[in-house]
Amino acid sequence: MSDLLPAPAGPWLLLGSSGQIGSALLPLLKAAGYLVVAPSRQELDLRDLRALAIYLSDLQPAGILNAAAYTTVDRAESEPAPAWTLNAELPALLAAYATQQQIRLLHYSSDYVYGDDSGQWLDEQQPLAPQSVYARSKAAGDQAVLAANANALILRTSWVYAADGQNFLCTMLRLMRQQAQLQIVADQIGAPTPAALVATVSLRLLAAPVSGVLNLASRGSCSWYQFAKAILDLARQQGVSGLCCQHISEIPSSVWPAPARRPLNSRLNVTAMEQLLGERLPDWQQGLQQTFQQWLALQATS
Template sequence: MILVFGKTGQVARELAPLLPDAHFAARSEADLSRPDECAALIRTLKPVGVIIAAAYTAVDKAEDEEELASHVNGEAPGAIAAACAEAGIPLVHISTDYVFAGEGEYAHQPGDEIAPPNAYGRTKAAGEAAVRASGADHAIIRTSWVFSPHGNNFVKTMLRLGSERDSLRIVADQIGGPTPAAAIAEACVRSLAAIAEDKALSGTYHLSGAPDVSWADFAREIFSQAGRDVEVADIPSAEFPTPAKRPLNSRLDCSSLERLGLERPDWRLYLKPIIEDFAAS
């Protein structure tokens, strides 16, 4: 049995049909703000592998709640990883492009120096470090701009706003790869099996959708596929200030995925079901 921390998040919900026999631990059973509780669950259930598909993801709120975010994103993955190392089982942990400063126009490679620009990024970087230090066989999967038919995300926000307005001003100087949660879920399953088979595959991987675009161009594609006549005006990040600084460059070099038999997904192919679901709601 595989243990998944998380039950209602975007990736966890995409994992459910892929892992019908897995145990999905909701917050009521294993609260990541109480790391020891999470480690204890591993010792109780004795799974053959673990996937951490839950996190503190409120990027702006983390600026005021960094201590809580640190428990969830930093200490909990470390405790879970230590329990996995103790049990001799593999672990998959999802991280973020926000561990990088986000400068330049190059695609960040897994081994590049990190410099988180905000509290959320700092807490996720701490989680990565704790997983690596634990000695557990692991795959850390950094991803970006996650979307799915579930929960709150950019695609659903654009569809909602596009039904209310005929023009929108969208940030155009932040560039990255929108990533379907379904592709992340597939990568989690594939990497867990891969490192269980070959410990040499332990390490850090990048997974983001292709092609890289700005938020504004992402929005244009959403409206195009949805058949919405919404004018998108490009604006700089400076005109849309947020409590947490966002990286301008979220490009990720995903060539390491080849070691797992995976490739970058074309995010444009994943929009249709979300659009259809929104139209039916």
């Protein structure tokens, strides 16, 4: 793919800037010359779709990046309304507006929409079989975007994490300082994907006339158990202080019941993305190494 094109004039609207992908994307957009408007939750309540419609009319953005989502997967089972508003109705509104104004829309989706337990690599044509309220709301959002806006780009990611915030890496490093024994699910398989990778690729795709659905994840795959083991190995190698975890046990999902069912298979086929970029995406181990170094740097300054 060619180098970045000049950023278009006018403000780009970034929703979800406090989340993992949004917070990684915001500084990259600014560095690339984009004028970005990233309202906080206090400035714009995305659950209020009428307020959002007014906001769009006033701002008249040159493009929209929707990294906002309802991601409390288990709570969505008992409180489906906010999940449906943020994950389905909000993207539908954005897609309709982008079509009307003829502007770009980049929307982020999830491996959960595939709902697969087969163990096969999942390409973008895989039939959707969402297994939870969260997954069904994300799938409905994808379908609404595609129906309303033929030029929209949807990036489906999996197992996104970062050096800070609420994610598997940070949770494991906290628990490894608190507990001598950990039990981690070993029958859910995917590719841990740094938010920084998602943001970097997103920026490149904004400079190209790309539309439709693309998978975006690290190369390779592992279980949550294997991911946790890799984190512990790195923590030991880097001499992280306060570690007390001595052993990690692998358990099946059935031993760790949750209100929402998780797909056992989240292996995303990224061939189409790699062909578009003209290069291989990094392996999940490489991404972990880089993100762990960022975590260490944050610890040193906190």
